Amino acid sequence: MVMADSRRLNDEELEKLLAEAARHPPPLPEGLLERVLADAGALADAAAGGRPAPAPAPAARPRRLAACAGWLTALGGWPALAGLSAAALVGLWLGYAPPQAVERLAGARPGNEGGFDPGEFMLSFEGVFEGILEEGREEG
């Protein structure tokens, strides 16, 4: 019994043996690191694919302005837009103007004394608003 115990490693010897094992870990199998990194890459790809679309880049807003600019250019630029606005206003006026004002405008020709006068045009607008107000009173 005493013989058997004397053959056991003491604490110091055992610690030394374990420390040696710690200094010499088993070598990493070939390809293991690559497989682990491939797993990490595949999961990162999946996560990136499942995420909501990334926040718009700062260029998004200028891109939208650029689209408007293209539409404007197709129409003929800012002067064309001014003309279009004027035509829209005249269309609006024709819709609301009292019949006599439209008749005056229809008979207006360059050099015709009984034709259209810019001052009368402005007065006609006043007639438009009065007409709208009257319609409102009648409905009320």
Next chain:
Amino acid sequence: MPMPLDSLADQPDDALLAAYGRGERVAARILAERFLPRLYGHAMRMLNDRAEAEDVAQEAMLRLWKIAPAWRQGEAKVSTWLYRVVANLCTDRLRRRRGVGLDSIAEPADDAASAEDGLVRAQRVAALQEALMRLPARQRQAVVLRHVEGLSNPEIAAVMEVSVEAVESLNARGKRALAKALAGRREELGYGDG
């Protein structure tokens, strides 16, 4: 824009994991290089089977990648979490084995086995591994985590999910059993007749 390797290399484990969770793939490489050899080494000492140890180490790292986006920094140590995963995976495999015959124990590899010193060392490491495999799994785990992996007793307690006192007890019993298992092999270990 991905962070450069140099700026990540000194980061703590949980910061690297958070970086990987944000899509920084280089952080995964640093974490793998930091932990994979330790996890494989620990699995190898627990299972003494290269293929199984490889599977366990890869699976543990895969679980780490999966949990990365949900990892809460400062709540747990990455190393403790990883060792716990390895411990659980090893336990599952050991249960399936229901005892390993000594004949099936693989000879541990050693990269310097050609030199005489290397041969002696390889013999010692092989003898130690054989003796470790004779210990109950919990004692083996406590001894390896403390004396080979260098974890503190509180860390081992967290890995094994037991009290620090239980770790001390497992460790003490494990070392006594190890000394007994190595009895009669002093010559082989290079310790003479003692």
